[in-house]
Amino acid sequence: MNIGLFIPCYVDQFYPQVGIASLELLQNLGCKVHYPMQQSCCGQPMANAGFEKDAIPTYEHFVRTFSSYDYIVAPSGSCTYHVRKHYDLLPQSQEVMHVRERSLDLAEFLVDVMKLDKIESRFPHKVGLHQSCHGLRGLRLASGSERVQSSFSKIRDVLNLVDEIEFVELDRQDECCGFGGTFAVNEEAISVKMGKDRIQDHKSKGAEVIVAGDMSCLMHLEGIMRRNKENIPVRHFVEILNGTQL
């Protein structure tokens, strides 16, 4: 099984530790992982801003880069969702269909493909889990509070394998953080207000760290907390799985 590791552009630039943890974790689990150097982005920033057609060359570049792998794994529900959902714009060649079907968020890959049931890791802290919307409702990584179904969360399931980890229960378990890509700038006031409210929920429940499957949500929340001198650290769940301590 040959895995192509997709590290989203902003993770590459600002959160290399998340990429490193993803690579190391997958390797430690015995996977053959390769990081194609020519990769850039999934094209979501342009598409969500209304410039989907401008994003086509980026989509094509993504497909060229990743079509030879058995799975394309990314530590981002949002980018994975974009590839799966919005690459319908391309002519559906074998390569495109393969890339769309085999792009998996890391949590999905660990739960559905690897059937991960144990991990050597310890994290003795109270964790607030932020479910990113695209992962939650796009990829169905967890049950959303709107739907009537039995409750589940793939990210929580893998984190539960970590020793001594404890979760806080939020008032609004799956409310959006307010990032939303270009929304964060287009609707600055409301984006920040949503972020502040999200942080307050975690804070009031005593979260020592805010954890998510998408660094974009965390980049936004961290940006607000640093400005307001609030010091709840943020982590991608893969960092915790891979043994990073606070």
Added chain:
Amino acid sequence: MSKHPQKAADFIANEARTDWHDQSLWVVREKRDKLAKGIAEWEELRELASQIKDHTLSHLDHYLEEFEKNALANGVQVHWAKDAETHNHIVHDILQKQKVRRLVKSKSMLTEECGLNPFLEKQGIEIIDTDLGERIIQLKDEPPSHIVMPAIHLKKEEIGELFHEKLQTEKGATDPQYLTEAARQHLRSHFLQADAALSGVNFAVAETGGVTVCTNEGNADMGIHLAPVQIHCMGLEKVIPRQKDLGVFTRLLARSATGQPITIYTSHHLKPKPGGEMHIVIVDNGRSEQLGREDFRNSLKCIRCGACMNTCPIYRRSGGHSYDYTVPGPIGSILTPGKDLKKYSDLPFASTLCGSCTDVCPVKIDIHQQLYKWRQIIAEEGHLPKAKAREMSMAAKVLSSPKAYRRATKWMRRLMRFLPRPLLYLNRNVWGKQRELPQVPRQTFKDWYKHEGNES
């Protein structure tokens, strides 16, 4: 492009009020969750409702004709209005023929959409909204901020003050029961004097030619039973095929709207009362055009429960007036661009595409997907600022070429690391107004992989 963002920012400037508004609606959303979870087959019910609506919309001409035929057979007078103006004239003609001077009205966002009140007032007809929330905003001379709870943006203190001024209640009174009783007494005299009653329609049943009106206050019924002339105005998408389909929708509607098992009054009007007149006005006003837009026709399934507003984190924090349309929130943001793409070009962007609206929708309208699609059309038709289009086309070039990506990110990282703070946080940096930029690490993942990752 600065309309919704600006109005949202103005609303949020009073943060305590925003929190109160957000929390009030969240309570409704939680009530809805509790009630929905009480029905094991909720998701199947949504699917069924969605399919009934799909079926009806693809045979709309057939069901509307069947509805008209059966209504006529029941002795109802049926009118067709292609737009808001025609609708207003039809209503006015009915009133004029019967020499109606006083009209009581209930439960109609459609007449709000058509601007009926100001039109009739100009013709010298007294028109009184009888739903409590509607009456409050009518007294305040404001548009509704929500389709189910039109005065949800007002606090009880503000209503107390308004009632003191308009209905001579005690100054400083805020007790909801006292205020409601005052409104009740005030409305009673209007009910007794009205010559005609107008209501909206929740569902129109093709099979029977009857209309169903769901209310919690009983005011629509009071008006309709008392006045000799009754008028029901409906958008043409309100029709459903059979009487037995009604149960599917009434189970979903009240639960989704207010977290009630059913509305207090679910009234079915089939034919005129003895000696009375019953009119039904079927209104298009842009609906058939929307029906012709394949990507957006789904929006016509809407049963106006307002659940998407209550769940929307943006609506809750920006208030309904920020959308500047009768139907605000997520559903409004997909209805409005079809009405005026330029005027409402900001609304499909007033969303993080979080998808909560789609999952809460009782008839499974793919709201956030439609928002995404409108964005593409709005950009393509040139309704976004030119600077934005340039930025995006540049980003597209950079992100599709590994070489350009490397060059651009190198520069960006340098700027972010070495630019002095006052320059980095200039006004143009909107991100940085209330947020720090991410810290720039010593090396990117790509650099690390090139030097170390490959060896491990």
